[in-house]
Amino acid sequence: MKKLLLLLTSIAVLGFTSCGPVNDTGDIQVQTPSKTSVLSASAAEESVDTFSDSDYEYTIQDVRNLQDFLLNRPTEADLTGKPYDLTGDDRWDVFDLCLMKRIVFTEPKTSSTLVIYFSRTGNTEKIAEYLVELTDADSYVIEAAVPYSDNDIKYQTDCRANKEQNDKTVRPEIADPIESIDSYDTIFLGYPIWWGQEPRIIDTFLESYDFSDKTVIPFCTSASSGIATSEKNISELVPIGNQLAGRRFPANATKDDVKAWYETLPLKQEKSETKLLISVGDKQLTATLADNSSVQALVDLLQKGDITIDMSDYSNFEKVGELPESLPKNDEQIDTDYGDLILYQGNKFVIYYDKNSWNFTKLGHIDNITQGELKAILGEGDVTVTLSLKQ
Incomplete structure (x- = not known):
C-alpha cells in the first residue's frame, strides 16, 4: 500500500513537470530537460525499495533544486555532481523527487535551530x-x-492581501x-x-x-x-519564551549582511568539541576531554605542538609519564576505571587500564x-605516546 501511494504521488507530480503521456503499453513516459526515457510503473514501484543510501544529507533546498530542474526553470545553485539519481537509473525524474521528499521530510532532525519563512516574491x-x-x-x-x-x-488595488491585512482576525x-x-x-x-x-499567514x-x-x-x-510593528504584533499574539530583536533586510541584502547581523545575536554558540588524540605506535586512540582549567591548560599547550611522553607501568593498573610543564590542579577523590586520563601532582599524565582510587584531577x-x-595497545612495561588535538 505504501508503494502504491508513493507511485500515485509520483504520477500526480508528473502533471506539473515536463512529462509525456502514458503510452499504449501502460508505461509512464518521463521527459526531463536533458533526455526522454520510459520507466515502467512496476519498475518505478520496485525502485522505492532499491535506491541506495549515501552520506549526502538532502535538504529542502535540494528538493527545490530538483523540482526546478524538472520544471526546466533556472537554478542559482550549480547542480553538477549532485547525487539526485536516487532510483539508480542514470537520470533525474519525478521518482527521484518523490524519494528525496520522503528522505527530507521523514529523517530525524539533528539541528536545534529552525529557519521558518514565508516568501511570496523570493526576497525573504x-x-x-x-x-x-x-x-x-x-x-x-x-x-x-x-x-x-x-x-x-x-x-494599490482592492486585492486579497489588502483585505487580509485590514482584518486582524483573518488566518489564511x-x-x-x-x-x-x-x-x-x-x-x-x-x-x-x-x-x-x-502577513496574516504568519499569525x-x-x-x-x-x-x-x-x-x-x-x-x-x-x-x-521597518520591522518594529510586526515584532510587537508577534510578541503580543502568543506566549514566547525569549523573543530577540529582529532585523529588516532590503531586497539586495547579501550573505555578508546576514552574517554580520547573526554574529551580533546573543545566542549561545555551540562550541565544537575538542578531542584528544593519543598515538601509540601505529594505533591512534581518541579521548573526550573533561571541562576544567587543567584541560584548558593542556589544550593551550598542545596548540603549540604535539607532546611525546615516555610512560612507565605502575602497579599493574596505569601508565604514567611526565608532561613538559606543570598544569593547574583540580584534584578530587576519584574512583578511576580503565580508559581514564588523569593529571597527578600537576605534571604527570596518567592512562589507567584498571581501577584505582585516589585524589587527583580527571x-x-x-x-x-x-x-x-x-x-593490548599499551602493552607491558614502558611505552611512548604522542598527544595531539583533534577538532
Whole structure:
C-alpha cells in the first residue's frame, strides 16, 4: 500500500513537470530537460525499495533544486555532481523527487535551530537560505493552501492581501503544516512586510504551535517599512519564551549582511568539541576531554605542538609519564576505571587500564575501547605516546 501511494504521488507530480503521456503499453513516459526515457510503473514501484543510501544529507533546498530542474526553470545553485539519481537509473525524474521528499521530510532532525519563512516574491527566501547556510539549521517554508497570485498582492488595488491585512482576525490556511517544532530551541521567523506588518499567514503559523519555551528571532524584507510593528504584533499574539530583536533586510541584502547581523545575536554558540588524540605506535586512540582549567591548560599547550611522553607501568593498573610543564590542579577523590586520563601532582599524565582510587584531577576518558583492547595497545612495561588535538 505504501508503494502504491508513493507511485500515485509520483504520477500526480508528473502533471506539473515536463512529462509525456502514458503510452499504449501502460508505461509512464518521463521527459526531463536533458533526455526522454520510459520507466515502467512496476519498475518505478520496485525502485522505492532499491535506491541506495549515501552520506549526502538532502535538504529542502535540494528538493527545490530538483523540482526546478524538472520544471526546466533556472537554478542559482550549480547542480553538477549532485547525487539526485536516487532510483539508480542514470537520470533525474519525478521518482527521484518523490524519494528525496520522503528522505527530507521523514529523517530525524539533528539541528536545534529552525529557519521558518514565508516568501511570496523570493526576497525573504534568499535571506532565509543565507541563514540556513550560516547556522546549519533545518528549514521550513510556510506556503498558503491557496497560493498568492501577482494580483493578490497589488498594493494599490482592492486585492486579497489588502483585505487580509485590514482584518486582524483573518488566518489564511497553511498548506502542508510542519508536524512539530518541539525538538527546536531557536527559531528564526522570516516574512515580507505587507502594509507595515507581518502577513496574516504568519499569525496562522504562530497560533498553531507552542513557542513558550523557544527563542524566536524575527527577520523581514521590505522596500522601506521597518520591522518594529510586526515584532510587537508577534510578541503580543502568543506566549514566547525569549523573543530577540529582529532585523529588516532590503531586497539586495547579501550573505555578508546576514552574517554580520547573526554574529551580533546573543545566542549561545555551540562550541565544537575538542578531542584528544593519543598515538601509540601505529594505533591512534581518541579521548573526550573533561571541562576544567587543567584541560584548558593542556589544550593551550598542545596548540603549540604535539607532546611525546615516555610512560612507565605502575602497579599493574596505569601508565604514567611526565608532561613538559606543570598544569593547574583540580584534584578530587576519584574512583578511576580503565580508559581514564588523569593529571597527578600537576605534571604527570596518567592512562589507567584498571581501577584505582585516589585524589587527583580527571582530564578525560578514552572513547570506544574495551579494557582488553587498551591493555593490548599499551602493552607491558614502558611505552611512548604522542598527544595531539583533534577538532
